[in-house]
Amino acid sequence: MLHKKSAINPERLLEEIQELLETASKEYASDGKILVEIGRMQLLLNDAPGAKSYFQRAIDLNPRNMSARYLLAKILMREKDLHNALQICNQGTLLKEDEVLLSRLKLEIMHKLNFENTTIIEQYKNYLKDVPNDYFTKLCFASYLYLEGFDECADIFKELKYIPFISFREKRILVKEVDKHLNNKNISEKGIVKITTPSGFLLKTERFSSRTFVYCFFIKGGRIGDRITYTVKFNYIGPIAIYPKKIF
Numbered sequence: 001m002l003h004k005k006s007a008i009n010p011e012r013l014l015e016e017i018q019e020l021l022e023t024a025s026k027e028y029a030s031d032g033k034i035l036v037e038i039g040r041m042q043l044l045l046n047d048a049p050g051a052k053s054y055f056q057r058a059i060d061l062n063p064r065n066m067s068a069r070y071l072l073a074k075i076l077m078r079e080k081d082l083h084n085a086l087q088i089c090n091q092g093t094l095l096k097e098d099e100v101l102l103s104r105l106k107l108e109i110m111h112k113l114n115f116e117n118t119t120i121i122e123q124y125k126n127y128l129k130d131v132p133n134d135y136f137t138k139l140c141f142a143s144y145l146y147l148e149g150f151d152e153c154a155d156i157f158k159e160l161k162y163i164p165f166i167s168f169r170e171k172r173i174l175v176k177e178v179d180k181h182l183n184n185k186n187i188s189e190k191g192i193v194k195i196t197t198p199s200g201f202l203l204k205t206e207r208f209s210s211r212t213f214v215y216c217f218f219i220k221g222g223r224i225g226d227r228i229t230y231t232v233k234f235n236y237i238g239p240i241a242i243y244p245k246k247i248f
Contacts, residue, residue: 032058032065039071048075059088066092066099073105082109098130104137104181111183117148135163135236140181143234147187149208157212157238171236178234186231190247193219193226203228203241216241 039054052075058068069092076085089106093099107127110120124141128134139160145153161171178184191203191214200217204210206227215237219228222244230241 030061032061032068035061036065036068036071039068043071043075048079051075063091064095066096066102070101070105073102073109077105077109077112082113085109086113093127097127100131100134100137103127103131104134107137107140108181108183111144111181117144120144121150135160135166136175136177139175139234139236140178143178143184143239144182146210146212146234146239147182147184147232149210151208151210151212154211160236161238163236166236174233174235174240188229188231190227190229191241193222193224193228196222196224203230205239212238214239214241216244219244219246222246 035054035058039051039058042048042051042054052072055068055072055075058065059072069088073085073088076082076088086106086109089102089109092102093106096102107120107123110123121141121144124137124144128138128141131137138156142153142156142160145151145156163171190206192206193201193216194204194213195202200215201219201222202213203216205212205214214230214232216222216228216230217240219226222228227247228241228244229247230244233240233242
């Protein structure tokens with residue numbers, strides 16, 4: 001005779017999970033790693049205030065708990081509390097200058113807060129001096145320099161183009177996370193076709209004097225000397241022209 005499985009009561013299950021979390025937080029009150037994991041579980045339960053409380057407790061126990069700092073700052077970012085999120089990151093990177101995720105998050109927040117470009121550039125340079133192989137951050141730095149009109153970007157793009165462990169095919173793929181990191185809102189510019197290649201066109205922006213070529217994979221009827229308007233995106237080869245149109 002078959003027996004029907006008893007239906008799971010979601011509300012009761014949630015209560016039991018909460019009870020387990022409360023018990024664990026009392027039994028392991030001085031274990032920062034456990035507190036972080038409890039905070040993660042609170043996030044899964046959509047309890048951001050509870051999660052923030054556990055992450056803060058973990059930081060209070062050990063200010064060098066970078067996981068707790070990162071997760072707390074991410075919540076504060078989602079809540080648009082950018083200044084406090086930045087403070088959490090700054091305190092962490094002062095303790096550990098080569099902390100990758102927290103440093104990336106700090107720079108992302110600085111972009112959202114529209115810090116002066118001199119301050120942001122200094123932050124990138126200081127961080128990359130400590131972590132020269134963080135190529136994603138290096139790509140973001142080169143992209144930022146290009147958008148701000150600094151030709152120093154050319155040297156960084158050249159380095160990124162020849163990273164040995166990323167295939168040429170992968171380097172051609174747009175890195176969408178760059179726009180998010182830079183808080184970039186579809187920047188458009190004008191350029192001139194300088195070189196034609198079997199795979200597309202190389203443009204030079206009219207916005208500033210730069211050694212950097214902008215790659216464009218297709219321009220209908222494109223020729224050397226044509227003026228083009230396009231949206232700028234980025235990959236590990238350099239700036240990419242999206243939605244190109246000839247200017248007549």
